[in-house]
Amino acid sequence: MIDKSMIDNLDSKDRQIVLQSLESLIDQTYKVENEYKTLNSSYNSLEGLIKQIIEVLPNALWVINDDNSIFLQNSEAKQHDDHLEMFINSRDGDELYVQKRYFLINKKTHNDKLIVSATDITSHKRKDRLAFMGQMAAHLAHEIRNPVGSISLLIPTLMKQAGENSKPVIEEIKKSIIRVERIIKSTLLYSKGVQAKIKPFGTDRLQRELETAIQYYGYEKSITFEFEFTQEKLNADFDLISLMLQNFIFNAVDAIEEDDESEEGSVRLRLEQDRFKIYDSGVPIADPEKLFVAFNTTKTKGNGLGLVLSKQIAAAHGGAIEFIAEPKHFIITFNTQ
Numbered sequence: 001m002i003d004k005s006m007i008d009n010l011d012s013k014d015r016q017i018v019l020q021s022l023e024s025l026i027d028q029t030y031k032v033e034n035e036y037k038t039l040n041s042s043y044n045s046l047e048g049l050i051k052q053i054i055e056v057l058p059n060a061l062w063v064i065n066d067d068n069s070i071f072l073q074n075s076e077a078k079q080h081d082d083h084l085e086m087f088i089n090s091r092d093g094d095e096l097y098v099q100k101r102y103f104l105i106n107k108k109t110h111n112d113k114l115i116v117s118a119t120d121i122t123s124h125k126r127k128d129r130l131a132f133m134g135q136m137a138a139h140l141a142h143e144i145r146n147p148v149g150s151i152s153l154l155i156p157t158l159m160k161q162a163g164e165n166s167k168p169v170i171e172e173i174k175k176s177i178i179r180v181e182r183i184i185k186s187t188l189l190y191s192k193g194v195q196a197k198i199k200p201f202g203t204d205r206l207q208r209e210l211e212t213a214i215q216y217y218g219y220e221k222s223i224t225f226e227f228e229f230t231q232e233k234l235n236a237d238f239d240l241i242s243l244m245l246q247n248f249i250f251n252a253v254d255a256i257e258e259d260d261e262s263e264e265g266s267v268r269l270r271l272e273q274d275r276f277k278i279y280d281s282g283v284p285i286a287d288p289e290k291l292f293v294a295f296n297t298t299k300t301k302g303n304g305l306g307l308v309l310s311k312q313i314a315a316a317h318g319g320a321i322e323f324i325a326e327p328k329h330f331i332i333t334f335n336t337q
Helices: 004-008 012-056 081-089 122-161 167-192 203-215 238-257 306-316
Strands: 060-064 070-073 095-098 101-110 113-120 199-202 222-229 233-236 264-271 275-280 320-324 329-333
Touching (some): 081 101, 222 238, 238 306
Antiparallel strands (some): 199 233
16 A cells, blocks of 8 residues: 655655656556466467367377376266276276277376376277178188089089989078078178179069079068069169179068068069169068178078178169168169269
C-alpha cells in the first residue's frame, strides 16, 4: 500500500520521478499479466492438442505417475483399465492374450512418468495364422490331387466290372470323390488367387452344369430346385461362376438338412440384369459377421473356404456379395462390361 502523504511531501521533481516509476511498474505488471494469460492459453491449447493426439491413436495409452496413479489416458485405455496392472508388470515388447485378443505392449519412461501402450494385434495374428493355414492347405491339396485324380479315373472301370449290388456303393464313392475334388480346387484357387477369364456363354449351359453338380451332392430330404434365368447370355468366367453358385447351392442344401422341423425344402436361383439372387428355406445363418471368414465353418462337408472364395470370384468380376437376413437370401452383383 503506497502512503500518499509520502508522495505529497516530495518536491515536484521527485514526485514526477516516483509517479513515472509507478506508471512504468503498472505497465510492466499488465504486460506480465498479459504474457501469463497468453502463456496459459498456449499451455491449455497444447494440453488439448496432446489429448486429441492420444485420443486418435488406435492403441490404448496410459501415462503413469511413479506412485502408479494415472496421469493421462485415452478412451481406448479406459476400456482396459481392469488389465492395467498386467500391462504395467509386463516387459516391453511382450504379447499378452487378454479376453480372447492379443495385445503388443510397449513401455517407455520419461522423467518420473511411465508410458504404457497396448496395441491390439489380433487381426495381424489372425492374418499370419490364415496365411500359414493357406500355405498348409495348398500343400496338402497338391499332395492329395494326384491320388484323388487316379481314383476318379478308375471309378468308371470299377463301375463296369461291379455287380448290381455294388454299384450304389461305387456311386457314393464317386460323389465323395467329386466333393473332394471341389475342395481341392477351391483350396488351390484360394491360395493362388482368382483371375477371371471373361467369355460369353449361354445360361442354359450354366443351368445344366449346376443340375449335374446337384446330382452328385448327397442329401436326404426332399428338396426342389428352381432356376429362373431371364438372361440367355452371360459375360463371365464360366468355371468360376459355376463354382461360386455351387457353393451357395450346397450351403443352402446343408441349411435345409439342418432343419429338424421339416423334411423338405426349396432352393431358388434367379438371374436378372447381371445379378444373381439365391433363396433357400433352410435354417437361419447363426453369425452373419463370420460368413466370409476363411476356415470358419461348423459344417462337416466343407473347409470354410466356399463363401470366401465366392467373394473373391465376385470381386474378380467387378462385383460383390450381399447377405439379406429377411427373407434369407444372397445377392451377387457383377460388372464385366
